[in-house]
Amino acid sequence: MRYWLVKSEPDVFSLDDLKSLKKSPWDGVRNYQARNFMRDEMGVGDAVLFYHSRERPPAVVGLAEVVSEPYPDPTQFDPGSPYFDPKATESKPRWWLVDLGYVRHFARKVSLEQIKATEALQEMMLVKRARLSVMPVEQAHAELILTMAGEAP
Template sequence: MRYWLVKSEPDEFSLDNLKELKKTSWEGVRNYQARNFMRDEMAVGDRVLFYHSRERPPGVVGVAEVASGPYADPSQFDVGSPYFDAKSRADAPRWVAVDLVYVRHLRNRVGLDRIKATEALQEMVLVKRPRLSVMPVSREHFELILEMSREVE
């Protein structure tokens, strides 16, 4: 089992939205590196840190789980979608989606400021590589974030 972190702008899709829906199709990823992680490495049962970006303060707010293998992201073929990609062909889809299911909210969010201030988390992709919206997380880092969420800041 692998561990991941996905970013979402809560104005667009929050962890509360996922809780209500229980399950969602994680569509709209339009970055090749993120796409490759989803396409090549994500598998059913993988655990996912759910991160709210563009919110003050940004941070990890909960846990989700991968509930499907990768499949062609339908929004790439939808002319009305902001994620429409005219260069993607039906017989060779460029972008993939996976299903995510809600697992839980963290008792306390783990803010980016705290992550950045934690020595053991300096190697997180989140810290080292800005602007990536789907990224792997090591088991150790995943568990440390969960531990931090149980403590009051």
């Protein structure tokens, strides 16, 4: 099992939305590095820290898990979608996704400020390359964040 962090704007798609749906495709990702993480490295059963980026303060708010193998993002083929990609074809998809399943909300959110203030988390991709919407998290970092959230790792 690996650990990941996904970022979402809660007014677009929140952890509450995922909870109500039980599972959802993580679609619309249009960054090649984030796509490669989903397509090449994410696996069923991987744990996902769910981060609200436009919340005040921005924070890790809960836990999800990867519940599907990677597959082509159908929004790339839909001309009515804001994520449509005219260069993508069914035979040569450009964008991939995984489905995420809801696990739980944290009793205590872990803010970006707390993460940045924690010496042991300075090497996290969230601190170094905060723009990515999907990123790997080292096990030790994930376990520390879970502890900060009042969760047993």
